[in-house]
Structures are given as structure tokens and as C-alpha cells.
Amino acid sequence: MKLRPKDVAVWFIMFVILIGMLLPLWWMLLGTFSEQFVSGSLLKNLSDYKFTLDNIISVLNVKNFDRSIVNSLIVGVTVTAGNMIFCLMIGYAFARFRFRMKKALFLSVVEVLMIPVHIIIIPLFLLISKLGWYDSYAALIIPFLVNPLGVLLLTQYIRELPPDLEEAARIDGAGEFRILFSVVAPMCKPVLAVLAVQIFMTNWNSFLLPFILTSSDSMRTLPVMLALLQGYQQIDWPQIFAASTISALPVVIVFLIFQRHIVSGITAGALKT
Amino acid sequence: MTHTTTARRTTLLYLLPWLLTLALFWLYPLLHSFYLSMTDYELLASESHFVGLANYIELFNDQDFLKALLNTAIFVVGTIPFTTVFALGLALLVNRRIPGAQIFRSGYFIPSITSLVVIALIFTNLYSRGGYLTMLCDLVGIPTPERGFLFSEGTALPAIMAMDVWIASGYYMLLFLAGLKSIPEEQYEAAALDGASAWSSFWTITLPQLRPMALYVILINTIKSFQVFVEIFVMTKGGPLNSTLTVVYFVYDRGLHKFLMGYASAAAYVLFVLIMIFALIQMRLFGVGRSTAE
Numbered sequence: 001m002k003l004r005p006k007d008v009a010v011w012f013i014m015f016v017i018l019i020g021m022l023l024p025l026w027w028m029l030l031g032t033f034s035e036q037f038v039s040g041s042l043l044k045n046l047s048d049y050k051f052t053l054d055n056i057i058s059v060l061n062v063k064n065f066d067r068s069i070v071n072s073l074i075v076g077v078t079v080t081a082g083n084m085i086f087c088l089m090i091g092y093a094f095a096r097f098r099f100r101m102k103k104a105l106f107l108s109v110v111e112v113l114m115i116p117v118h119i120i121i122i123p124l125f126l127l128i129s130k131l132g133w134y135d136s137y138a139a140l141i142i143p144f145l146v147n148p149l150g151v152l153l154l155t156q157y158i159r160e161l162p163p164d165l166e167e168a169a170r171i172d173g174a175g176e177f178r179i180l181f182s183v184v185a186p187m188c189k190p191v192l193a194v195l196a197v198q199i200f201m202t203n204w205n206s207f208l209l210p211f212i213l214t215s216s217d218s219m220r221t222l223p224v225m226l227a228l229l230q231g232y233q234q235i236d237w238p239q240i241f242a243a244s245t246i247s248a249l250p251v252v253i254v255f256l257i258f259q260r261h262i263v264s265g266i267t268a269g270a271l272k273t
Numbered sequence: 274m275t276h277t278t279t280a281r282r283t284t285l286l287y288l289l290p291w292l293l294t295l296a297l298f299w300l301y302p303l304l305h306s307f308y309l310s311m312t313d314y315e316l317l318a319s320e321s322h323f324v325g326l327a328n329y330i331e332l333f334n335d336q337d338f339l340k341a342l343l344n345t346a347i348f349v350v351g352t353i354p355f356t357t358v359f360a361l362g363l364a365l366l367v368n369r370r371i372p373g374a375q376i377f378r379s380g381y382f383i384p385s386i387t388s389l390v391v392i393a394l395i396f397t398n399l400y401s402r403g404g405y406l407t408m409l410c411d412l413v414g415i416p417t418p419e420r421g422f423l424f425s426e427g428t429a430l431p432a433i434m435a436m437d438v439w440i441a442s443g444y445y446m447l448l449f450l451a452g453l454k455s456i457p458e459e460q461y462e463a464a465a466l467d468g469a470s471a472w473s474s475f476w477t478i479t480l481p482q483l484r485p486m487a488l489y490v491i492l493i494n495t496i497k498s499f500q501v502f503v504e505i506f507v508m509t510k511g512g513p514l515n516s517t518l519t520v521v522y523f524v525y526d527r528g529l530h531k532f533l534m535g536y537a538s539a540a541a542y543v544l545f546v547l548i549m550i551f552a553l554i555q556m557r558l559f560g561v562g563r564s565t566a567e
Contacts, residue, residue: 018380024395040403086290093287118500118521119541122528123302146294176283205388207503223390227507244391255386267451
């Protein structure tokens, strides 16, 4: 590839934008890992820079902070696993079975995607309380087990699969459950991977619903803990940055590893709806 | 006979998770909040009464709610054009055959996968008095508010809006990029043979073909932006002097903080109707929407 001067200029512009996009996150890392952080001076931070893990250690010692990490992991893993199983079942039913009201029911999946979640926070809060799930894992997990976008992804993916293998298995006398989980599921691995990464990341970052559906410190998820951290005391920026790093870094790493899955998950939703 | 019963049972079993989710966590809350909006239900009061449209009438005489509506409208109208144009620009840049295009794409996207709470906290620091952005502005000679961007009535909302554009551009870039990739290369080649310049093929080929994606981007962004909340909660709590109070923050504050659940539900429903109206208008304007149902 030959580089023309115009390309060099474009490359330079793109590079400047890249710095602008990453600077705030770099600022967070700087605050996390430096011994003496000053909010207002880049030069001072760089010239006096000394690496330290003290901020990370100190935030891990904040009461219930480690618990919030564990909570986020438990909830994230359960919700992700649940979505993989349920969206597979539902998607398979939509793609292969004939039943009454199929069209209307499938349309309900698309329609729900358009409903603004934030406008139902009050009835959701009341419902969860009435069910006795308030401030428990049930509240953080059960409402999120079936993501409509996942249903859409799986339905469309299974529709494109040739039904030969399933029919062969059916002739061999395999039960429906066996067919779904040992014949169809392996063929759906790529789309299930897309779904898993997507759901886990969304769940790991989600704030509003986990926030309103829990109240005790020991039930908080990481983003909720993080948002409330600044309210508890005088703003201790190195500590807040350290907590932010713990929350953001895993997602960025997961993103860099599974980039292709994430990108195709997002664009598949857009191209197909 | 038994065969069809088993088949029916399997179908029902497979669909059950969706039926339950749909009924319990979507339809019921939607209906229940409509009912609540016509009562004076308060969590801590012993009884509630049907009040008809009284909540709605009260809302439109409530200065705070009107302010929240106005702020939300400013937020939506003030961010979406910028986000859309920037996203399209980034997509065009990243779509070029240039060394490192992949790395740029990933880098631009990173803000939108980072937790909103984290980003809001970082920007709270950057925007604060004595924070880095204030220092930079002082250095260049741009006047800055005395108490920092987030504690001044005039700058708090624009500061949050700027942050939001910064976050969202990378996300919508990715969608535009998918749209760009789906335009067949031959069309450009044919246009080039006819002597069309890059500029004119952008207007005659790229933009028209991106229309459906642009609609989707604007639609999704509209629905999202009307519900802005996390940024407000983390950065300003609606202050100073309600200058960043948005409708969802209003709903949260009245409903789940002060427990005026009937009143807050009415506010939520006003927002719901507004979002639906906007979504319908946009679908009409762009003349697609039928394709959504396949």
C-alpha cells in the first residue's frame, strides 16, 4: 500500500481523535496508580510519578467493596447463562415450530426492544417488593434472564441453519430436549458467544435497576457501589479512580479479546431490526 | 394424537420463559403504571384513591416538571445532531484503507463499552474546580465558571451533553460502519468510471444508502437520550437549581425517593407518550418503519 500525503494527514487527524477518546480513561489509570495525584496538573503528575498499588488496596478494604465485585460476578454469570439457555429455547421455537399467534408473539419481541425501560421503574420496584425479592439476588437476576435482543439474534440465526441434522436425530428417536441441546446448540456456538459477551458486559455495567431494587450495602453490585462511594465521604479521587479502574478494566480487556463478537452482536441487532 | 400433544407441550415449554418475562416484567408494569398514574398512591400512606387526570394536570403546573421536560428536550435536541454527524464522520474515517484503521476503530469504541458510572466519575473530576479541563481552559484563556463546570447553572447541562456526545459517537460509528460495509463496491467503481468525483459519489451513493441506518441510529439514540439518568445521578443530582433535572431523574426522585408513586408514574407516562410520538414521527419522516416488521 502506497501512502499518499493525504493519507498521512487523515492518519494524523485520526490519531488526534484517538487520543481525545482515550485521554479520560488514561487519566483514571494515572490517578489509580500514582502515589501523589493532583487533579489539576498533568505536568506535576508526570514529573512526580511513582507507581503504587496503595489506592487499589485501600479501595478493596472499603467495607463491602469486595462483596460488590462478587455480587456483580454472580449476577453477571447467572444472567448470562440464563440468557444463553432461554434465548436458545425461545429462538428455536420461533424458528422451527408452528403455533397459533406466532407472528404476534414474535412482534412482541421486537416491540419490547423499543419500550423505554426507565419509564417502568416504579411498577417494577413495586412488583419486586410484592414478590418478596427486594434486596436479594432474585431481584438482580430473574427480571433479566430473557433479553429480547438475544431472542431476536437466536431466532434469526437458527432460521438460517439447515434442518437436516435435527430431522435425522428426530428419526433416530431423539427427544426434543436432546435435539435442542446436543444438536442445535453446538451449531449455534458463534451466535451464543456473541450473546454471552454482550449480555455479560451490559449486565456488568448496568446501574439504574440494580440500584433501585436493592438497598443494603451487601447486595450492591459494583457500579452501584461505585456511584455511592463518592457520597459517603469527602471525595477521595485516588480511591474513586482505583474503584473505577477495577470496574472498567475487565470490560476493556474482555472487549479487546472478543472484539469481533461484540461488534457483530451490536451490528447484527441493527441490520436485522 | 399423542404426538401433537407432546409437540404442543414442547412449544409451550420453550416459549414459557418469554411469555413470563413479557407478561410479568413488561406488560404488567406498563399497565400498572398507567393505573398508578391516576391514583394518589404513596408508598407510606395507608390508602390510595382514584384521582383521574389530576396528577397529569398537576404535572403541567409543576415548575420542576416543566423544567425537567425542557432540560430533557435540550439534551435530546442538543446532543443527537452532533453525535450523529460525529459518528458518521468517524465511520467514514475508519472505513478508509489506512494502516491501523482497526486500532482506531477499537479505540473510538472503548468509551461506549465503559461503564457510564465510571465515565461520569472521571468527568466529574475533569470538570471540577481545579480539575484538569478547568486548568486547560485557564491556560488558553477561556473563561471558566468559578465553582467548576458542574456547579454552575449555565454550564452544568452543556458539560454533561458534551460528555454524552463523546461517549456515544464511537457506538454509533460502529453502526454507520456496518451500513457503509453493506454498500456494494461496484456502485463506486461504476460511478468512478462515469467520472464522478469522490465527493459526488458520497452524496449520490453513500448518503442515500445509509438512510435506513441513519434512521435506526437516530431512533435508538432518541429513545436512549430521552431517558438520560445515570450521568445526572452521579454528577449533579439534578442541580444546581434544577439546571440538570431531567424527566427520568424527576421520576426517580418523586417516586423512589419521596415515594409519591402515583404522581411519578404520571410523569413517566408523559415521557413514554413523548418518546412514542417522536419515534413515530421519525419513522414517518424517513418513510421506512415497515421494514422493521419484515
